[in-house]
Amino acid sequence: MSRLENKVAIVTGAASGMGKAIAELYAKEGAKVVVSDLNLDGAKAVAAAIEAEGGQAFAIQTNVADGEALQQMYDQTVETYGQVDIVVNNAGIMDGMEPVDEVEDERWDLIMAINTTAVMKSMRIASKLFLAQGHGVIVNNISAGGLHGARAGAAYTASKHAVVGLTKNTAYMYADKNIRCNGIAPGGVKTNIGASMRNISQAGMARQQTGQGTMPRVGEPEEIAQLALFLASDEASFVTGQVIEADAGWGAY
Numbered sequence: 532m533s534r535l536e537n538k539v540a541i542v543t544g545a546a547s548g549m550g551k552a553i554a555e556l557y558a559k560e561g562a563k564v565v566v567s568d569l570n571l572d573g574a575k576a577v578a579a580a581i582e583a584e585g586g587q588a589f590a591i592q593t594n595v596a597d598g599e600a601l602q603q604m605y606d607q608t609v610e611t612y613g614q615v616d617i618v619v620n621n622a623g624i625m626d627g628m629e630p631v632d633e634v635e636d637e638r639w640d641l642i643m644a645i646n647t648t649a650v651m652k653s654m655r656i657a658s659k660l661f662l663a664q665g666h667g668v669i670v671n672n673i674s675a676g677g678l679h680g681a682r683a684g685a686a687y688t689a690s691k692h693a694v695v696g697l698t699k700n701t702a703y704m705y706a707d708k709n710i711r712c713n714g715i716a717p718g719g720v721k722t723n724i725g726a727s728m729r730n731i732s733q734a735g736m737a738r739q740q741t742g743q744g745t746m747p748r749v750g751e752p753e754e755i756a757q758l759a760l761f762l763a764s765d766e767a768s769f770v771t772g773q774v775i776e777a778d779a780g781w782g783a784y
Contacts, residue, residue, distance in 0.1 A: 533561030534764040539612040541565040541604065543595055543653070544622030546573025548722030549672060552752035553619055553759045558586030560760060562617065565608045567593040569622075595622045595649035596641075605656050614664060617763045618657045620650045621672040626684040628735035639686045646690035647697075654701060654712075661710045669712040670762050671698050672755070675778050678716050681742040684735050695774050702772030711771040713762045718778025720750040747779040 540557045544550040546568035558564045558581040566581070566588055568574040574590035581588040589611060593604045608615050623646045626638060654669055661667025676682035677691030695714060702712040758777050761767050776782045 533559075534760065534766070535617070536561035538562045538616040538763075539565070539608065539614050540617035540619065540763065541567060541608055541615060542619040542621055543567045543593060543604075544672075546570040546577055549717065549720060549752045549755045549759075550619070550621040551577050552756035553621065553672075554588070555581060556753070556756040556760050557617070557763070558584070558588055560764075563587040563612050565604065565612075566590045567595075567604055567622075569594055593622075595653065596644040598652050601649065601652050602656060605660065609660070615657065615660050615667070617668045617670070618653060619670045619672065619759060619763070620653050622649065623672070623674070626687040627729055627731045628739055629684040629686065629732040630735045630738070631685040633732050633735065634685050642686040642690050643693075646687065647693045650694050651697060654697070658701065658705065658710065661705070662708060666709045667711075668763050669698075669701065669710070670759050671712070671714040672759070673698070673714040673716050673774060675716045675718045675776055675782055677714070678774065678776060679782060681739060682718075683739070684732065698774060699772050706771060711762075711767070713767070713771060714774035715755060715758055715762070716774050716776040716778070716782075717755050718750060718776070718781040719746050720752060720755060722752060742784075745784040746781045750777065750779060 540562040542550050542554045545554040545566040554564045554566050566574045566578045571592035578588040578590040594600045626642050673694050674691045676688050677695045698714040
């Protein structure tokens with residue numbers, strides 16, 4: 532039997548990168564997958580590829596910073612598949628490596644809206660569904676920037692640290708409700724998140740690069756997907772409240 536047989540999984544930011552790899556692997560393991568992304572054409576392509584391989588999926592355009600759009604994503608999932616078992620909050624954007632003296636309100640607000648507040652709102656909807664049905668799993672793709680201070684700028688780092696706290700608090704709050712919540716903290720991975728970087732701070736980038744040389748290697752999205760699969764599966768039934776760093780040992784330096 533496949534590891535996610537008869538499960539329904541929502542994956543945000545699933546048109547590319549780690550989200551795409553997670554959606555594809557979940558489908559291979561038997562899950563019905565909701566491929567959510569702001570890039571609808573990309574999401575449709577991922578869903579079509581899953582179906583071409585014999586899996587089940589549908590694509591939906593979601594601006595995660597829009598609470599109504601998030602609610603629509605969940606509503607359409609329940610309408611289509613009847614339930615939600617797994618939610619992977621993967622969508623996110625980078626800042627411009629700005630140290631705090633260079634952070635502008637507009638940039639801060641955007642980073643927080645997408646990387647932090649959207650995750651909270653998604654988890655709020657998910658937890659209510661999970662409490663009603665008696666089970667559920669949340670996997671937050673957080674970043675090594677949520678555990679260290681030398682992986683990004685001030686806004687991104689703060690946004691991801693906040694999700695670490697949210698993940699641990701949620702796991703504790705629902706530990707007796709058959710609801711698990713864990714996080715993944717990837718190091719450098721081959722994705723297109725760099726495309727979201729604008730007006731890069733030269734001072735911030737120069738400072739961050741002092742730690743880049745200690746990165747053993749860049750990871751593949753499929754490597755992160757394997758961890759996301761474990762955390763979503765029943766094999767991780769005793770694991771909750773953890774944020775697991777997947778970075779080839781970069782964080783150990």
